[in-house]
Amino acid sequence: MLLSHIPSYFKARRDKLMADNPGGIFILPGAVDMYRNGDQSYPLRQDSNLYYLTGYVETDAWLVLAPAAASSPQGKGGYRTVLFVQHRDLDKEMWNGERYGTDRAMKIFGADEAHVIDELDKKLPELFAGAEKVFYRLGTTERGESNDRRVLAAMHAHRRSLGRTGKPVLPVFDPNGPLGEMRLFKTPEEVELIRTACRITAAGHKHVMENIRPGMNEGDIQTMIEHEFRRGGASCPSFGTIAAGGKNAACLHYMSNNEPLRDGELVLVDAGAEYAQYSGDITRTFPVGRKFSPAQARIYDVVLKAQKAGVAACKPGVTITGVHKRVSEVMIEGLLSLGLLSGDVQEIFTNNTHKRFFPHNTSHWMGLDVHDAGLYLNNDGSSRTLEPGMLFSVEPGFYVQPGDTEASAEYQGIGIRIEDDVLITRDGCENLTTLVPKERAEIEALRSK
Ligand code: ZN
Ligand code: MG
Secondary structure (H helix, E strand, O other), X not given: OOOOOOOOHHHHHHHHHHHHOOOXXXXXXXXXXXXXXXXXXXXXXXXXXXXXXXXXXXXXXXXXXXXXXXXOOOOOOOEEEEEXXXXXXXXXXXXXXXXXXXXXXXXXXXXXXXXXXXXXXXXXXXXXXXXXXXXXXXXXXXXHHHHHHHHHHHHHHHHHHOOOOOOOOOOEEOOHHHHHHHHHOOOHHHHHHHHXXXXXXXXXXXXXXXXXXXXXEHHHHHHHHHHHHXXXXXXXXXXXXXXXXXXXXXXXXXXXXXOEOOOOOEEEEEEOEEEOXXXXXXXXXXXXXXXXXXXXXXXXXXXXXXXXXXXXXXXXXXXXXXXXXXXXXXXXXXXXXXXXXXXOHHHHHHHOHHHHOOXXXXXXXXXXXXXXXXXXXXXXXXXXXXXXOOEEEXXXXXXXXXXXOOOOHHHOOOEEEOEEEXXXXXXXXXXXXXXXXXXXXXXXXXXXX
C-alpha cells in the first residue's frame, strides 16, 4: 500500500544536513533487488541513508541533494532535493504492485525535482553545478562498482563542461561521516519508533520463553518469534534470528536453527523486530526444561551481574569503551571466582585473556540499521563519550567452546548472552527492553508454568 503522507521530519533532516555541509552535493543510491536464485529476489530493504532523508522505500531510486543556483526558487545557499525513481508502468504494477512515479515523488516526498531513473546518467552531471565537494560512498560493495562508474562518469562530464577554468577537481567524502553523526543522535520521533520496535521484540521473546518445550526444534523458536513480530506490527526481523540450543549457543552467529531442543540444555535466542525500518535487538538465554543446572546457573549469574553493571554504567559523560570495561571487569571477577580464569582483574583485561570466553564487544549503536551508523571512536582514537539521544545494546556473553577441554567439563559447550537496548537520557539511561525477564528466578517461574 502506498503512503499518501510523509512526516515533515524527513525534510528537516535534509535541511540540517545541507546547512551543516554548505557547497556539498550528496549522491545516495537506494537499494535494488538482489537475486537469491533464478528470478527470485531477496526481500527489498531500502538503504538506510536514503530512507532517513526521504522515507522513500521503492527499489531503483537515487537521491541527490544538490546546491541550488542563485536563480532557482531555493536561491543561493539553498539546495534542491532531486529524486530519481522507477517510472509508472501499469503492466509491471499489475505484477509487482503500485509505484509512486515521478509526480508523487514530488507531491508526497517533497522532491523539488523527480526524474525517471533512466535519466540519471543524463541529468547527474548538471547537478554538480555550484558544488564544491561531493559526498558519495565510493568502493563499497560489488554492486556499488556500477554506481561508482556512473558517479565518476558524471563528475568527468561536469569537469569537461567547465572548460579551462583552472578550478580544482571536486574532493569526494563519505556521506556516512555527516549522516552517521546525525543518525547517532535519536530524535524524539525516532525514539518512539524504536520504543515500538523494542516492545514488539520483547513481547516475541517473552512468548517464546513461555511456550518452548523440550523436544521442539530450534526452528520452532524462529517461526514462533517471527510470527509474534509480524503479529505485533513489525514488517520483518531486523536481522537473522539466532535460536541456538545447547552447544550451538557457543557459536556467535549460529543461524542454522534446525536442531532439537533437549531438556537439561540452555537455549540462546538473539532476535529483533523491525518496525517502520527501526530495529529492536534482544538476547535471552534460558533452560529448555524448567530450571538451570547448578553449573549453568553459576555462569548465568556472572553474565547477568556484568550485564546489569553495564546498564547501570550507561549515562552521559561515560565513554562507550568505559561501559565495556566495566562489564568486562565484573565478568572477569566472576570468572575468577569460578576458577575459569586466574590472575589479576586489570592484568587479565589489559592482556585480553578473558576474550577466550567473552570475545566480543559489549555494545553497538542501534537505529535504522541494527548495527547503526556513527563512529565509536573520536578522530584522535579516544572513545566516544555518551550523550543523550544515543541508543545502543548492552550485551555481554560467555561462551566455552565444546572442544575447550581446559575448562571444567560441566562448563564445556555453554553459551550465555543477555542483551538489552538502552537510550541515554539527561541523567542516566532508559532500558527499552525490560518487558522480557532476565532474572533467573523470574525465568524459572515462567518456564515452570
Ligand atoms: Zn545486538
Ligand atoms: Mg542481538
